[in-house]
Amino acid sequence: MLAVPAPAPDDRTGAGWAFEVKWDGVRCVVGTTGDGTVRLSARAGTDTTARYPELAPLGARLRGRDADLDGEVVVLDESGRPDFGLLQRRMGVGDPRRAAALARTWPVRLVLFDIMRLDGRSLLRVPYEERRGLLTGLGLGDGPHWSVPSHLAGRGGQAWQTTLDHGYEGVVAKRLSSPYTPGVRSPDWRKTRHLVTLDVVLGGWSEGRGGLGGLPGSVLVGVPEETGLRYAGAVGSGLSGDERRELARYFSVLARDTSPFAGPVDVAAPHWAEPRLVAEITFSGWTASGLVRQSVWHRLRPDLTRLD
Structure with a gap:
């Protein structure tokens, strides 16, 4: 049942x-x-x-x-x-x-x-x-x-x-x-x-497939800690087409060559960005390796530029 x-x-x-x-x-x-x-x-x-x-x-x-x-x-x-x-x-x-x-x-x-x-x-x-x-x-x-x-x-x-x-x-x-x-x-x-709401820093993105070519299929998010920006996972669910295009414009200005995250990021062909944008996501919990589970994009937080 x-x-x-x-x-x-x-x-x-x-x-x-x-x-x-x-x-x-x-x-x-x-x-x-x-x-x-x-x-x-x-x-x-x-x-x-x-x-x-x-x-x-x-x-x-x-x-x-x-x-x-x-x-x-x-x-x-x-x-x-x-x-x-x-x-x-x-x-x-x-x-x-x-x-x-x-x-x-x-x-x-x-x-x-x-x-x-x-x-x-x-x-x-x-x-x-x-x-x-x-x-x-x-x-x-x-x-x-x-x-x-x-x-x-x-x-x-x-x-x-x-x-x-x-x-x-x-x-x-x-x-x-x-x-x-x-x-x-x-x-x-x-x-x-239960869903948990969390503010995260955007440190990069991975390209979408098919009709999302050239646009973020998911964004790479992090949480600031004493040792630096800890990678917390990739979030793609919940992003609208308009939001993906808006983020692509931001990422083109904030592009950088190296990862802003303090630790490894297990993502194929990532695109890095200066960690200045903050977004709000919901998720159901943390994995054993410290990544968000069942994460969903909620909104960009233009009122916040960093979580420090």
């Missing part, structure tokens, strides 16, 4: 809703017939059991229970927050030795939040609130590599603020009375991301 992008209900309208953390990972269905083994499946149905050997002990905890569980695989950073960049190092690795080695360095955690079948009984028509109770009743607790986080019923404002304060990606709101509809993006589940 999939969620639709939509504003989350607030405290005034959220009486019939439950609120969960929006995890920055990949969906995973856990299937077991109760014999102590588990089969992990990706959203597309691909068998991913071999990728995450550290989840095998979950089978012993489910021994004797015939179940299908829904959840998300994540990798936590040093602060305990999901980091999709770290998870990417685990995805697609099916070789048992390689997967076992990666599990020691970047162990995954399986966050379980729904159940679709239990002891031969389909739960697809059972309301979310009751399914949640059955999931909790399995007694999986907080295992070495899995957990069943709690949800907040009717407290959308608290869920929003708590996930924002703790640096999570956002909130998923689920109607308490909703059935489980596999493969359907249902309005009974709503996902809302």
